[in-house]
Amino acid sequence: MMHYEFALVLFTVLIQFCAGLALLVWLAGVHNYPALEKRLWRVILACGVVALGGSTMHLANIMHAPFTLTQVGTAWLSREIASVSFFGLLVLLRVLNVGGNKLNPVIALVGLGTVYVVSQVYRVPAVPFWNTIGTELGFFGTALALGGAGLAVFLHDSKEAEDAPRALSLAAGVCVAGIMLSLVQPLLALQGGAAALPEGSLVQTLNIAHGLGLPRLLAAVLGGFILCYGLVRGCKCNAMVLIGFALIAVGEVAGRMLFYAANIRIGI
């Protein structure tokens, strides 16, 4: 049976989506389309609030949550919470239009930093499936895949940005690169697991994973294809782009569920 905590799946995927979208807002020069930019910052803030709120469902005693900011010097989990909070604060400033679009590159870089910090929480030597470079690659992959796909959806839907082929190409390119990065993660994880875990644990994990692994792969590849096809064809209907985004998101969520299910430790 597969064991995972949906609160953490939701938290990590949404935070990576927020970071990816913030990066694309900066890289694609979305400040040239003020109404769209305002809308995107609101979406990022809303997703961030849902992510942070959802993550508290994983805690046994939420009343002690303020203590989680006290070990920034030693614990990656403490750094994760501090980093996500700082990122959220910057996005809130942008939503309130404090600081103007000069903040965009800062938010994008803090977002990337946050993705890195979140990945370090899972660099656990006792969990060989997690303790590989695949974890960083997978988390950045999710950020780029969902950020790129998200921006493509909003650009395609925006009248203001109707004539923005460069931004659309960038979004699609980043999305495809993200999907590829994200799909590298399980391969590196399996390599790490195969090198360190007893043979039985490896077989057990593969048995758990095979049911969701193929749908995850299909959703990501098909989603990327449909999204790009919808953009390249200059399709006026948003349905294809939306379906592409939805499939990519489903693929990333399924991939993260598999990631958490692979929490099999060395030792007892």
Add this chain to the structure above:
Amino acid sequence: MKKSYAFYMDASRCMGCKACVIACKDGHDLPLGLNWRRVPECTGGAWAEHADGTYTQNVFSYYLSVACNHCESPVCVKACPTGAMHKTEDGIVQVDATRCVGCNNCAWNCPYSAPQLDKSKKHMTKCNFCRERLEVGQKPLCVAACPARALDFGPREELIAKYGRANIAPLPPASMTEPNLAVVAHKDAQPANTRKPFLANKEELS
């Protein structure tokens, strides 16, 4: 500086009766599903049939008794975001229930599965070396209950210098956390980095 202790386990004497598990569970009133001390059962080997119709075998079985090892490099302490998991002056790793948020990060990091979430108390719990008994000169409950005298405890530096740190499968390599657990190995003990599956009571431990 206060005296610090290590657990000692003679695997050649242990018969896997689990009196230590029960004494700990009973003494600390642990709920269903929570066991601070656990006994992995290790079995392996096979029978081989030869051309002349005779058989030889290399089957083996041995037990370990493991709780929190109050490690020198406790990864649970390093991973704890609230500072609830901490090492005291006398070397005991313990949970401060007034700070613990119950995020389970210590449990993910510990290769001995020592920290465990008590859902009714809403915080992580683990072996505290029976601190309250040590303070009045008594042995930890698990040690006192062992009928084979396989389990004991003593001054950390002395035991580790004499026996070294536990480096036997199915435990992780000692280099990961430097456990304060000294083990006299069973004659058939497998090295810690073995990849052969031979844990016979996996379901009981998980």
